[in-house]
Amino acid sequence: MKSTRYFAYAACCVFALSLSAHAATTAQAFQLNDLQRVVSLSEPQISPDGKRIAVVVSTPDWKTDKSQQELDLVDVASGVRRALTWKREGLSSPRWSPDGARLAFIAKDAETKEGQLYVMPMDGGDALRITETKRGVDAYSWSPDGKQIAFVSEDEPANAKAIKEHDDAFQVTDNHFLTRATLTPWHLWLVPSAGGTAKQLTRGSYSLQTDQQDNAPVPTWSRDGRSIAFTRFPGAYWGPSFHSVIAAVDAGGGEPHTLVPAEGAVNAMYAPDSDSFAFMRPRNGDQNNGNAVYVTADGNSRDVTEASARNFNSYVWLPHGKALVLAGEDGTHSVLWEQPLTGAAKKLDLGEVEAGADVSVSKTGALAFVGSTTTHPAELYVMDSVSAKPRRLTNLNAFVDNLALGRTESIEWQGSDGFHEDGVLTYPVGYQRGQSYPLALVIHGGPEAASTVKFAALPQLLAAAGFAVFQPNYRGSINLGDAYQHAIFRDTGVGPGKDVMAGVDAVQKLGFVDAQRIGVSGWSYGGYMTTWLTGHYPVWKAAVSGAALTDWVMDYTISYYQTGDTYFFGGSPWTTKDHDIWREQSPIAYAHNVTAPTLIMGDVGDPNVPLVNSYEWYHALRDNGVPVEFYAYPADTHFPKDIVRTTDVYRRWVSWMTQHLQPTH
Numbered sequence: 001m002k003s004t005r006y007f008a009y010a011a012c013c014v015f016a017l018s019l020s021a022h023a024a025t026t027a028q029a030f031q032l033n034d035l036q037r038v039v040s041l042s043e044p045q046i047s048p049d050g051k052r053i054a055v056v057v058s059t060p061d062w063k064t065d066k067s068q069q070e071l072d073l074v075d076v077a078s079g080v081r082r083a084l085t086w087k088r089e090g091l092s093s094p095r096w097s098p099d100g101a102r103l104a105f106i107a108k109d110a111e112t113k114e115g116q117l118y119v120m121p122m123d124g125g126d127a128l129r130i131t132e133t134k135r136g137v138d139a140y141s142w143s144p145d146g147k148q149i150a151f152v153s154e155d156e157p158a159n160a161k162a163i164k165e166h167d168d169a170f171q172v173t174d175n176h177f178l179t180r181a182t183l184t185p186w187h188l189w190l191v192p193s194a195g196g197t198a199k200q201l202t203r204g205s206y207s208l209q210t211d212q213q214d215n216a217p218v219p220t221w222s223r224d225g226r227s228i229a230f231t232r233f234p235g236a237y238w239g240p241s242f243h244s245v246i247a248a249v250d251a252g253g254g255e256p257h258t259l260v261p262a263e264g265a266v267n268a269m270y271a272p273d274s275d276s277f278a279f280m281r282p283r284n285g286d287q288n289n290g291n292a293v294y295v296t297a298d299g300n301s302r303d304v305t306e307a308s309a310r311n312f313n314s315y316v317w318l319p320h321g322k323a324l325v326l327a328g329e330d331g332t333h334s335v336l337w338e339q340p341l342t343g344a345a346k347k348l349d350l351g352e353v354e355a356g357a358d359v360s361v362s363k364t365g366a367l368a369f370v371g372s373t374t375t376h377p378a379e380l381y382v383m384d385s386v387s388a389k390p391r392r393l394t395n396l397n398a399f400v401d402n403l404a405l406g407r408t409e410s411i412e413w414q415g416s417d418g419f420h421e422d423g424v425l426t427y428p429v430g431y432q433r434g435q436s437y438p439l440a441l442v443i444h445g446g447p448e449a450a451s452t453v454k455f456a457a458l459p460q461l462l463a464a465a466g467f468a469v470f471q472p473n474y475r476g477s478i479n480l481g482d483a484y485q486h487a488i489f490r491d492t493g494v495g496p497g498k499d500v501m502a503g504v505d506a507v508q509k510l511g512f513v514d515a516q517r518i519g520v521s522g523w524s525y526g527g528y529m530t531t532w533l534t535g536h537y538p539v540w541k542a543a544v545s546g547a548a549l550t551d552w553v554m555d556y557t558i559s560y561y562q563t564g565d566t567y568f569f570g571g572s573p574w575t576t577k578d579h580d581i582w583r584e585q586s587p588i589a590y591a592h593n594v595t596a597p598t599l600i601m602g603d604v605g606d607p608n609v610p611l612v613n614s615y616e617w618y619h620a621l622r623d624n625g626v627p628v629e630f631y632a633y634p635a636d637t638h639f640p641k642d643i644v645r646t647t648d649v650y651r652r653w654v655s656w657m658t659q660h661l662q663p664t665h
Contacts, residue, residue, distance in 0.1 A: 028404035029429045029464035032647060035457060036060045039396040040067070041370045041378050043093060043358055047100045050362035051076050054084070054094040054103055055370070055380055057396070065644045071105055076366070076382050079393045085127070090115050093139065093215075097146045097193070104149065104193070106137050117151060119193055130195045138186060138209055139216040142193065144225045148251070149193050150201070152208045152216040152230075155184040174239035175211075176607040177558035178636075183211055183236035188219060188228065188249065201228070201249050202256055205235060212238035212560050212607065217267045220277065226251055229259055229268045229277065239562025242287060246279055260301060265294075267314075271321035272363075278304075278315060278324060287567040288486045290478055293324060295341060307344045308337075311448070311478035311485060313357040315339075318386070319365050325386065327357040327369075329450040329479035332410040332422050336369075338386045353381060353390045354454035372454045374408040376400055400455075404429050406463025408453050411470075413506035416498045419484060423472035423503050424451045426459040428663070431468075431512075438517035438661040439507065440467040443500065445524030447476030447488055461654050466663025470507050474499035474529070492552075492568055493532045493585045500529065501537060516541065517661040520596070521653065523547050523639060524609060528587065531617060534598065535590030542660035543598040544653050547606055547638060550591075550613045552582045560607050591620035597627035599656040601649055605636030629656075 040058040047053070053074045058067040069091040071084045085091065090108030092115070097104070102119050109116040109129060114136030120127035131137055133153045140151035157163060163181065170182040185207035191198040202208070208230050209216035217231035232247040234240045246260035246268045259268070260279060264287065268279040276297040283289040283303065290311025292303045305312060305326065312328040318338070326337040326345060334354040337345035356370040356378070367383040371390065377397040381390040406426040415421040428437050440462050444451045451471035459469040473479055474496040476488030487495060507513055519542035522530045527548025534543050549555050553573045556565045569585075571578035583589060600618050602611045611632060621628040631652060633645050640646045 028402075030400070030403050030405055030457075030460040031464060032461065032651060034399070034403065035647065035650075036062050036643065037397075037399055038377050038457070041380055041394070041396070044360050044368040044370055044380055045094045045096060046076075046360045046362045046366055046368040046382070047096050048098065048363045049100055050364035050366035050384075053360075053368045053380060053382065053393070054096070054105075055368075056091050056094065060643050062643060065642050067643070074380060074393050076393065081394060084120065095140070095142060097142055098144055099146055102146070102193070104140070104142070106140075112136070117149065117191070119149075119195075128195055130191055130193065131198060133189070133198065135184075139218045141219050141221060141228075143221050143251070144223060147193055148225075149191055150219045150221065150228045150251075151189050151191065151198075152186050152219065153189055154186045154209070154236075157182070157184050174235065174237035174562050176560035177610065178605055178607050185236045186216060188230055190251065199253075201251075201253060202230075207233045207236040209233070210236060210238040210241050218269075220269050221251075222248075222270060223273055223275065229270070230256075231266045231268065232256070232258075237562070238560045239564070242563055242567070260294075260296065262301065269315075269317060271295075271317050272319055274321045276321065278317065280312070280315065283309070283482060286486070288489045289482045290485050293326060293339065304339060304341055305345065309483075310481045312337075313478075314359065316359050316361050318361060319363050325359055325361060325367065327355060327359055329452055331479055332424050332450075332452050332473070334371075334452050334454060336367075348383075348386055350390055354452055355381075355390075374453050374455060375405050377455045404464075405460055406469065407431065408455075408459070410453060411503070411506060413502055415502040417475075417487070417495065419475065419480075419487070419499065421473060421484075421499055421503060422480070423470060424453050424459075425507060426463050426469040426471075428466050428468055429464050433512070435512065436514040437466065437468045437512055438519070438657075438663050439470060439504075439513045440657050440661070441470050441472065441500070441504070441518075441520040441522070443472060443474075443520070443522035443526035443529045444477070445522065445526045446478070447474070447492075447496070447525045448478050448485065449525075450477045450479035452479070458650060458653065461650060462657065465654050465658055467657065467661070468507070468513060470503065472500045472503040474503075476525075488568065490569055490581060491585075493528075493536075493587070496529060497532055497536055500533060504539075515539070517663075519543060519657050519661050521546070521657070525549065527609070531587035531594075532590075534594045534596045535587050536593065538593075538595060540596035542657055543594075543596040544656055545598055545600045545614070545617060546649070546653075547602045547609045547611075548587075548600070548613055548617060549609045550586065550588045550617045552586045554612060554616075555609065556582070558610050558612070588616050588620060591617065592624055594621055594624070594626055597656075597660050598629075599652060600628065600630040601633070601652065603633050603635040603637050603640060605634075606638050607636075608638040 044055045088107040094105045106115045117131040118127040135154035138152040186209035188202040219230040229248040243263045247256040249256040265281045270277045283292040312326045323340045336348040339345040353371040360368045371381045380394040408426045411425045412422045521544035523546035573582035602614045618630040
């Protein structure tokens, strides 16, 4: 449950248009008009017998400015793929019944206009809609006998009539400044898997979901089917979500009881055929540490990942319940580990494949996940066991194999404060030893995220335009262990800034960077780092600041984080003890030092990093004579999710760097 000021470049690879005069003449390079061809895969779910995989496939459609989705079934033995759905929108969350005879999924319903739950028989026949909730279905799970499904749905407002008549004032509490109505909590429901009347199981001011999560944590059934465990948040707003616990309710109804009182606990999952269950929590309850995986057995909880002392993004049980598979970043790679209940985790041999965090395991021990390589976008992979090699089942992005790409590799350096650090370097397309090239930094957000060597669109677009591209990791990143991640505590700018600059020095020592043509860019916390660096180091000749946090005090006051930001500083900016540090680590305090021509971009309705941060930065730079342009997108997201606007972001990004750093070939 960390701050999520991040931007996943590979996930936004769905755009069109021509990039620049250079790119237009480089027929073999990766260009903007290739982006609309990149197919995305998500939420792979392997059948219990390990023979089939259901996966959501999204293909960009430039004309409609949407992604065309379908739920596909892939045969593990042959790789043969066939569509299970046709012209459905809002597809997500495929889940097999325990016996593998049926497949459930969420899709937008034409009548209710909300995501509803459907169940499809796998021996033939149409999918049956089994819910008709007015607020839709968020997350769900099958009962062990397959007869019921527990799902999460948002409550309807109790004062709907008054709201309709404009008696709609709401109390400000933990909400962000763009809030227009009081949120209602999400609660747990039960419905027969064959269809029938749904029954609400939980009620109250607490919630099973918050307003700023993509999906609610999935409820999990006990092996006897008598109770359902879930993540219990204090309320519907994300701000106090750090105080979540694990609770359970009887499937027949009644008051919930707490299973795990340790705050920050989320994502419980029972082990196969066992009363033991696992959950995730920041290690030792410290929000500045990585997410650990705990296992509760006989009423006692233990961090089974303690020996690793690093962050894990997700986990899943192996069939025998004696070990788990963990997903996370290790250095500049996205990897999987096998974690026994006692002892150290063992990294799986994935070869050149970078694994996604969404891993599915069959009863046979086969694993399914979406992965990529440095030169190929996401595809569906399967492993027959944790000791097998990954085998690619799809080739939906085969066209990329015929394009000229910039070579991508890891780079390491010794940073300050004793940290051994790393990042990702992508060479210009057509790189020739002995020539000098401009360098463009693309800094990841988060800060709890990491740059890895997996295929990424923006670095390849910059490489196609003639840039060397450097994606540095910095303290606060989740790829080098808890000590590195924790080091951002009360040091959100100075320390990370030194890390990035040490990385720039390491790249320059390779001998091909033109020191007079270096630019810096990033989105979200990458935007924060961009504004911080341009206010403290005079080396930059261009900057792109996307959705940048420039003022910590304002961010705390009006964004949805609430207590989230306080974990970085140890207290509120409105108290005497911590008053100064929030202001000293705000880039806006150093805007008068900036000389780099700066492009600013962001979404008008961004509740994550409110656009007023960018307005401050724009006026500060403009009034000090710095060349600056500011473009705002009429979207209510942290980054534009539609194809057309996203394309425009990338076009402006690369064009700004090209204009001010002038790559030559």
